[in-house]
Amino acid sequence: MLNNWFVIPTCLPLVIRRCHTCASESFRANGKFRVNANHKLLDAWLLALCTSCGETTKLTILERTHVRSVRPELLDRMHDNDPGLAAELLQDPAVRRRNHIALDWDDAWRLDTGGTDHLDREVIDIAVRFGAQIPVRPARLIAEGCGLSRAGVERLIKEGKLVSAVRLSGRLSGDFTFTLKR
Numbered sequence: 001m002l003n004n005w006f007v008i009p010t011c012l013p014l015v016i017r018r019c020h021t022c023a024s025e026s027f028r029a030n031g032k033f034r035v036n037a038n039h040k041l042l043d044a045w046l047l048a049l050c051t052s053c054g055e056t057t058k059l060t061i062l063e064r065t066h067v068r069s070v071r072p073e074l075l076d077r078m079h080d081n082d083p084g085l086a087a088e089l090l091q092d093p094a095v096r097r098r099n100h101i102a103l104d105w106d107d108a109w110r111l112d113t114g115g116t117d118h119l120d121r122e123v124i125d126i127a128v129r130f131g132a133q134i135p136v137r138p139a140r141l142i143a144e145g146c147g148l149s150r151a152g153v154e155r156l157i158k159e160g161k162l163v164s165a166v167r168l169s170g171r172l173s174g175d176f177t178f179t180l181k182r
Contacts (some may be wrong), residue, residue, distance in 0.1 A: 006112040009132045014104040024052035029082030059099045124180045135171040
């Protein structure tokens, strides 16, 4: 029987970018947008605050874009300061590249295993599903979900008792499955 685990975002990730005021390296996006119109051209930014000094930085979302080429629902969501839109835009690789930022997902997600009743079985088949593109080490997820140490998970991988079609070392941000044999 296949059990499902879910990696669920709990808040927006930290934005990694140098603060010009205090030299801190992280900003917290809170879902606030600023939209500016100049005749028929729009500029839009996602605002983020420095975690140390509170200085605001603007992450460019739209730049000199003709108003007719912007979907009305997108504009409405920006005017409503939709945190869901902020999460979507932060995960967009084009937005991250344009603004020269990275994301820090530490403490911004949780693992929902649906209970521990499956852990006493001899063979466990698990499907891990991601609610967002959160880069996490599979060994960390497995250790947290099964109540093991990371070293214990690494040992199970080496012994061939923990197998998966994907590489379990490094980071993953997409769905995967694994089998654990006790």
